[in-house]
Amino acid sequence: MSKILVINSNKKPLEPIHPAQARQLLRNKKAAVFRRFPFTIILKESRSDSPISPLRLKIDPGAKHTGIALVNDATGEVVFAAELKHRGFAIRDALTSRRQLRRSRRDRKTRYRQPRFLNRTRPEGWLTPSLQSRVDHIKTWVERLRKLAPIQAISQELVRFNMQLMLHPDIQGKEYQQGTLAGYETREYLLEKWGRQCAYCGVKDVPLQIEHIHPRAKGGSNSITNLTLSCEKCNTKKGTRDIKEFLKKDPSRLEIILKQAQRPLADAAAVNTTRFALLNTLKETGLPIETGSGGLTKYNRNNQNLPKTHWLDAACVGTSTPILNIKGIKPLFITANGHGTRQMAGTDKFGFPTRHRSNKQIHYGFSTGDIVKAVVTNGKKVGEYLGRVLCRATGSFDIATKMGRIAGISYKYCSVIHKKDGYSYS
Numbered sequence: 001m002s003k004i005l006v007i008n009s010n011k012k013p014l015e016p017i018h019p020a021q022a023r024q025l026l027r028n029k030k031a032a033v034f035r036r037f038p039f040t041i042i043l044k045e046s047r048s049d050s051p052i053s054p055l056r057l058k059i060d061p062g063a064k065h066t067g068i069a070l071v072n073d074a075t076g077e078v079v080f081a082a083e084l085k086h087r088g089f090a091i092r093d094a095l096t097s098r099r100q101l102r103r104s105r106r107d108r109k110t111r112y113r114q115p116r117f118l119n120r121t122r123p124e125g126w127l128t129p130s131l132q133s134r135v136d137h138i139k140t141w142v143e144r145l146r147k148l149a150p151i152q153a154i155s156q157e158l159v160r161f162n163m164q165l166m167l168h169p170d171i172q173g174k175e176y177q178q179g180t181l182a183g184y185e186t187r188e189y190l191l192e193k194w195g196r197q198c199a200y201c202g203v204k205d206v207p208l209q210i211e212h213i214h215p216r217a218k219g220g221s222n223s224i225t226n227l228t229l230s231c232e233k234c235n236t237k238k239g240t241r242d243i244k245e246f247l248k249k250d251p252s253r254l255e256i257i258l259k260q261a262q263r264p265l266a267d268a269a270a271v272n273t274t275r276f277a278l279l280n281t282l283k284e285t286g287l288p289i290e291t292g293s294g295g296l297t298k299y300n301r302n303n304q305n306l307p308k309t310h311w312l313d314a315a316c317v318g319t320s321t322p323i324l325n326i327k328g329i330k331p332l333f334i335t336a337n338g339h340g341t342r343q344m345a346g347t348d349k350f351g352f353p354t355r356h357r358s359n360k361q362i363h364y365g366f367s368t369g370d371i372v373k374a375v376v377t378n379g380k381k382v383g384e385y386l387g388r389v390l391c392r393a394t395g396s397f398d399i400a401t402k403m404g405r406i407a408g409i410s411y412k413y414c415s416v417i418h419k420k421d422g423y424s425y426s
Contacts, residue, residue: 002019002079002080002081002328002329002330003016003017003018003019003079003080004016004017004018004019004021004022004039004040004041005038005039005040005041005080005148005149006022006031006040006041006042006043007034007040007041007042007043007147007148008042008043008046009042009043009044009045009046010046011042011147013052013146013147013148013149013150013151014043014050014052014150015050015051015052015053015150016079016080016149022041025041025043026041029044030043030044030045031043031044032044035148035418036371036417036418036425037332037334037418037423037425038080038082038145038148038332040148052150053072053074053075053150054072054073054150054151054152054153055070055071055072055079055149055150055151055152056070056071056072056073056151056152056153056154056155056320057069057070057142057145057146057149057151057153057154057155058070058071058154058155058156058314058315058316058317058318059138059142059154059155059156059157059282059314059317060157060297060310060313060314060317061134061138061156061157061271061274061275061278062086062271062310063086063088063134063270063271064085064086064088064089065083065084065085065086065310066083066084066086066134066137066138066310066314067081067082067083067084067309067310067311067312067313067314067315068080068081068082068083068084068141068145068311068314069081069082069311069312069314069315070145070149070151071315071321071322071324073153073320073322074322075322075325076322076323076324076325077324077325078315078324078325078326078329079149080145080149080332081311081312081314081315081329081330081331081332082141082311082331082332082333082334083309083310083311083331083332083333083334084137084138084141084334084336085333085334085335085336086133086134086137086336087133087335087336087337087338088130088131088133088134088270089130090338091129091130091133092128092129092130095129095130101347101350101351104350104351105351125277127273127274127277131270131273131274131277132274132277133336134270134274134278135274135277135278135281137336138278138281139278139281141334142154142281142282142285146285151287152287152288153287153288153289153290153320154282154285154287154288154289154290155289155290155291155292155317155318155320156278156279156282156289156290156291156292156317156318157291157292157293157294157297157313157314157317157318158275158276158279158291158292158293159271159272159275159293159294186210186224186227187210188294188295188298189224190210190224190227190228190229191208191229193260194228194229194260196208196229197229198229198230198231198234199211199228199229199230199257199260200230200231200234200238200246200247200253200257201231201233201234203231206231206232207231207232208229208230208231209229209230209231209232209235210227210228210229210230211227211228211229211230211234211235211238212226212227213226213227213228213243213257213258213261214226214242214243215239215240215241215242217240218240218242225261225262226261228257228260228261243257243258279291290317290318290319290320291318292317292318292319296317296318296319297313297316297317298316300316300317300321301313301316304316304323304324306324306326309331311329311331312326332425333425333426334423334424334425335423335424335425335426336422336423337369337422337423337424338422339369339420339422340368340369341357343357344356344357344359345357358393360393362391363391363392363393363395363411364391364395364411365411365416366389366391366397366411366414366416367391367419367420368389368390368391368420369388369389369420369422370388370389370391370416370417370418370419370420371386371387371388371389371416371417371418371425372386372387372388372389372397372399372414372415372416372417373385373386373414373415373417374386374397374399374406374409374413374414374415375413375415376409376413377413381406381408381409385399385401385406385409386399386401386417387399387400387401387402387406388400388424389414391411395410395411395412396408396409396410396411397409397410397411397414399414
């Protein structure tokens with residue numbers, strides 16, 4: 001069962017408690033709701049110093065989603081889990097659009113603008129905005145959770161795949177000597193790269209074998225660029241034949257396979273680019289940091305017969321992973337939306353201004369992006385509505401609910417559940 005995070009009257013994290021105990025404290029007016037997401041209560045009176053079990057924050061960073069889990073190393077209980085959806089690709093698309101509009105303006109006959117000089121210098125360790133946002137999102141949630149839970153250690157999946165092990169299969173080490181991780185790194189990389197299907201016939205949901213594109217019998221290497229996935233039928237049929245001979249009747253598939261073999265895994269490249277920036281950010285917390293690879297994460301997950309989800313991957317990061325207790329856990333799904341735009345003029349697709357935006361962000365105490373509850377008592381829209389609010393200066397708001405968008409709700413019926421923080425929750 002997911003635990004409820006608790007802080008005392010001095011905002012110091014305490015031992016997470018069972019939801020029934022939290023309900024009792026709220027019912028007896030001994031505690032109040034401190035945050036809705038993640039749900040946290042604050043005690044009104046100081047409690048006697050009860051023992052607090054330290055928790056480990058485990059992070060599985062990804063290009064699109066990052067898994068987060070709070071685990072009690074002593075008992076193996078998962079106290080809290082979340083999946084964070086990044087907006088890196090949205091940032092990339094916005095920058096691309098801005099670049100295109102700027103180039104279009106330069107081509108038109110406009111006022112003279114003096115050339116800028118040396119405005120492209122970048123500090124050491126600079127990352128593109130789309131990559132830096134991933135690091136910043138994780139940093140934000142690490143800082144938030146540290147204020148709400150007694151976190152004493154952090155585990156991070158430092159590399160999605162152990163490239164050193166794949167490039168040098170004979171590498172020595174404790175785990176590799178035992179053979180427990182043999183093949184996990186390479187297999188997981190190939191599953192991601194080739195879409196978990198046979199490269200030759202496209203069949204899915206069958207056992208797949210690692211296959212050499214250029215066969216070893218004819219001088220092919222064990223390089224990761226010479227490996228693909230094949231079903232047993234295609235692997236047996238191809239045998240030791242060269243791929244050009246095997247696919248001579250299907251030149252289009254041959255071309256696709258040869259191109260894909262040389263293409264790096266885009267998501268893995270994004271993760272590998274930000275991994276050490278994230279590690280340095282986590283080190284600034286002063287907590288002990290444990291790192292692991294994606295192959296080790298998969299090994300831990302398979303050993304406990306757990307399904308593949310982002311938050312379970314996070315719970316399985318690192319060698320410290322105990323036997324996990326995940327009964328009743330419901331992860332919090334977090335989506336990074338940003339804080340809106342700073343443009344004062346809305347533009348059409350050609351970059352010409354079409355509308356004016358007000359610089360006033362708050363109307364009647366509400367801001368667009370707040371999660372509100374509206375209890376409408378009269379009129380055509382009688383009922384209760386819960387969702388993200390869109391504010392207007394007129395006081396007539398729209399609320400985005402699970403059932404759709406409800407327009408024309410007066411601010412008088414609204415009360416804030418959760419203030420806008422750049423994220424949406426479900």
